[in-house]
Amino acid sequence: MNYTNTLKIALNALRRNKFRAFLTMLGIIIGVASVIAMLAIGQGSKKSIQDEMSSMGTNMIFIMPGADMRGGVRQSASDMQTLKLSDVEAIKEQCSAVSAVSPQVSSSSQAVVGNNNWPTSVYGVDNDYLEIRKYSIETGRNFSDREVKTYAKVCLVGQTVIENLFPNGENPIGQSIRVGTIPLKIIGVLAEKGENGMGQDQDDMIIAPYTTVQKRMLAITYIQSIFASAASEDVNDQAIEQISETLRRTHKLKADDADDFSVRSQAEMVQMFSSVSDMMTMLLGAIAGISLLVGGIGIMNIMYVSVTERTKEIGLRLSVGGRGNDIMMQFLVESILLSVSGGIIGILLGLGSSTAVSALMNWPTVIVPMSVVFAFLVCTVIGVFFGWYPARKAASLNPIDALRYE
């Protein structure tokens, strides 16, 4: 008996029960489609988080004042005044793996131009900040060292602020913007950056020299955080280590003192978010995988019932000269056909629904080619594995008993 005949017999048998064949496949279809769609959604969200994170600058390291105790009272990190300008200078001079460093002080203020006002954040930074945070200037210029030193009343403005304060599309360059009580001259407009991974609008900001914000707006001498940039991604860890050592030295911490600052890198953040979304992907995949398994058991169930139901047919096939092997192959091929064609439909459905999800709901999806290959292989294995036992049962029937079976 050749394979074409086996295939034809199996196809004819399935054709006789189209609806049941479809129902049997449905479990596999749903299982495969959900595996592919879930992995696509999981991978999509992971990738979009990674993209957004790296758009914030992959080499970025930021330093915050850490928990401190004063007379036994723990202080919140934002109240800490442990970071000083001297720390920035020390990092700049002593850390070879750090390519740029900028202090940051910030204040939330109402910005006003003419009749329009808008609540926004003002970040006081050094002029390296744009490079560290991967901002670029659309029009105008960055502020100079001299402007930093002279507490110049200049600023760079993000797109969101521009839209709200200059609704008629005037050229903002050279215009004056009042932030709190301080009028600042707009010398540059930042290029649009969009939302970051946490949904924060990165264009809703005003950037000014840190000296200006420190002295003119906040009247403080300490700085709230430090942003630095590692020379390259490879020396990220080295840069973090150097910064920690430098800060421990400048803060005169003893060997057994805890850090009074914390150093975080963007790479860490990316890793953290990736691992969260990896976990989510795994969870989704596992749930989908279970439905695939249930689909496989469904095939076994139906094939098993089918063997019993078709006992007489098996007896007939044996009596006209079908060998046990032929019968076994017929049922095995039927089960493989069911699972593989279910798998193919499931793959198409999974790809389709992934595309639909990203088109209709604006969810990012990334189709993982491995998941398609994997789903297909799993289907074939399911077909063989769950078809094997019923097929063996069919092949072992005694023709006389099978013919007499009612």
Added chain:
Amino acid sequence: MGNKIIQVNELKKNFHVGEITVHALKGIDLEIEEGEFVAIMGTSGSGKSTMLNILGCLDKPSDGIYKLDGISMGDMNKNELAGLRNEKLGFVFQSYNLLPRTTALENVEMPLYYNSRVKAKERRERALAALDAVGLADRMHHMPNQMSGGQQQRVAIARSLVNDPRVILADEATGNLDTRTSYEIMSLFQDLNDQGKTIIFVTHESDIARFMKRNVVFKDGRIVKEEWVKDRFNAKQMLTELPVDQDVI
């Protein structure tokens, strides 16, 4: 003619049911020549079904010799027996045993799928010829549930003919049919026998047995009577004598 197609010597068959051994066949001697039309008769428990299973190579004897077309089946394995059934035998069953939701043509083609020497084109041609031989060429695309019992049985006969078997084994082939349809089926069998087909027909109805040339009666695992039929019924003639009523196929 004269060619011995079935030779059975001292054939015995025992079944073990628990600790009891049932002697279903207790030494059967039977020879059937090519072109014969033999009825195997007997009540239930007489051993006729066991005999048919062995003649049909579905079961192996416990002892004795069975030669089909000169081939001894005693030392054959399961697969070789399947090959023998496929090439030398045709089966007709009481309940037709057609595949449901499958056309007459495909039902008739079915045995040829298990013969790898027959290609798709030849398979179709032979199935068509077999359907034509039973007068159902115009029904080849009908499903079993669209056909009467008589038509279904004729499809089953076409299926048993399609591999051009040496022997056709019919097991109570008219058991489910009314008198008129039974006669029509018998008429078909008589035609096939006239064309030279060897037919072995198991039945317990003595009037059906009178359509055959020879009757062999089984009782308690032995042949108790073997006789040539005198005044053999002619199915065609009897059909014309039947009162015409509404149960026309």
